[in-house]
Amino acid sequence: MKIAKSVLIEPQRNDLYGMAAIALSFFVFAYSSNFGAASILAYYALWFPLLLVDYRRVAGNSFRYLWIFGFALFCFLSVFWSLAPSVSMRAAVQYLTHLICALIAMRTMSVETLCRGAILGCGLVLVYSLLFGGYHYDALDGTYSFVGAFASKNQLGFYASLGVFFSFAMAAVFRARNLWLAGCGMVGLLSTYSLFASQSATSVITTLAVVALCAGLYAIMMLAPRNRRLFFGAALVLAAGAGAAALQFGAMDAILAIFGKDSTLTGRTYLWQQGIAAAGETPFFGVGYQGYWVPGFAEAERLWQEFYIGSRSGFHFHNTYIEAMVETGLGGTLILAFILLSTLTGHLRRFLTVERSPESLVLLGVASLLLVRSFVEVDIIHPYHIGSFLFYFAAGKLTVPERRTVRTHFEPFVSGSSSAQPG
Template structure:
């Protein structure tokens, strides 16, 4: 049986394959630690073999995407000064190949297919967590939280946040009806339940804020481009004033108190302080990508013991910028921050200057969500993580020309020339 190329690599015609590929990728990101190397091979098998179908269409030109690859390449180069070269080499290659897969998906998957795949994938992985999930005791605050099939309630909360967001934008931004509307509603309710059960203050707050910001940008889009910019700037000023008032007026402590937290964020402020001190040991290039949290090193061993991490793994500084500074120094921090900020600002600009840009509307919400979480999590720094996949997917879309993607030339039907009637000779 011969499979048409368009059913695999044409964004207009590969909806079925793209939806399945995105859904399976989400499942692998969620549970690769549980299912091991086989699941990672499945993830690679979904995207890398498409290069052999049509390498020009799948890969494209990377001249305009070098800024996207900057951090991943620098992470690989850090092996030359890494405190744990073998760990850095393996993790750097994994991260770079993960970014390449995200950029391949970006070229081949439309925004509607991404949302449908995310809704399906999130629904499946949350059902799996409900079926095989457990409760864990947090030794720092003495509370039990539902972590699902994950190792942390924050991971479950993040996927629940994504489930709510994608279930929300499916009908609101893409106008999904029928079966996908019903599926979005069901996944949204399931995600809301998991979000509450996880008791993750970070995920609850960021989910509520991102839905509010998305609705605000939606309302701004009804204005003319000139008025959009003015209202957007006014919103930033008002939001900054509210944030400052919340910090100095005790609003933050009140909100955290609702989740049983205090102003130290259950020890995170102390962890940030330790991270800043560790970053000063090598401020320019860091200790090497993923070369800090290595068993046998005195400082991580001390922190694991202080925070009751018996497994001595899967821990970090709970701040993307501090983690990047420790591992890759100021250079790596600048490269990673450039990708994150350029993605947020790029899609914001498109929303403020273009009318009815559905793609940027959806990706804007994802980028802002990742930006907010970057202050308390490291969603975009690890390979095989849904956060880094979505970041590079959204960043890559900025490098494509706006408008509908054209089909490859070989998929465009060729019309035969009309047959000319025989010329009559008149005498």
């Protein structure tokens, strides 16, 4: 039996394979520490064989991706000065191959397929956590929180955040109907429950902020690009003013109090101080990619002990830029920040200039979520992490010419017939 190439690599015809591959990738990212190396091999098996189907179609013009590889290549260079060269080399290889998988997914999957696969994946991850997960006692704040099958409530909260976001995107932006609309509702409710059960203030606040942002952008997407830019500019000024006023009157402390947190963010501020001090010792190039949290290293052992991390793994400075500064110095941090900001502004520019661009709206939401979380979490600099997969997927889409498409999802706002042509 011969399988047509299009059902594997053509974005308009590979929905079935794409949804399955995305969903299984989400599950591997969530629980690879539970299932071991076999799950990682299964993840590679989902994406790398697509290069053999049609290399030129799947790989595309590699010169367009050079800026996306910047941080991964810098991680390789850090091996030469790393305090733990073997650790850095292994992690750099994993990160690079993980990046390539994300770009293969970007080349072969549409954003709508990504949303559908993400909904299935988040649903699968959260159901598994509800069935086989449990609670964890936090010695720092003296509370119990539901962590599911994860080692951290923040990771459960992140998947719950993604479940809420992609359910909203599929239902509102892509106008899901029938079974998919029901699926969005079920996964959205499951994600909302898991979000609050995890008691992760970071995940709850960032989810509400990004969904509100995307809802506002969706409301103005029906406008002509010129009017859309005017509304966006005015809304940005008003939001900045309101945010400044809220901070002035102590809104942040009030919000944290709702979750039983204080201004130290459950020890994060102390951890940031320690990270800044560590970065100051090797400010330009760092200690090497993943060369700080190594068993046997005095400072890492001290912080693990202070924060009751008995496993001596899965810990970080809870700030992407501090973590990057410690491991890759100023050089790596600037490259990483450049990629993230370029992704955000690139999709914002497409959203504001293209007649109607639901794909850019969704990817702008993804980039916004990762940017907001980057100040309190580390989602985009580790291999086999859902954050870094979505990060490079969104960045890679900027290398694909924008399709100026008026889809049937928006028929109430469009007169005339639908059309699509490359931009």
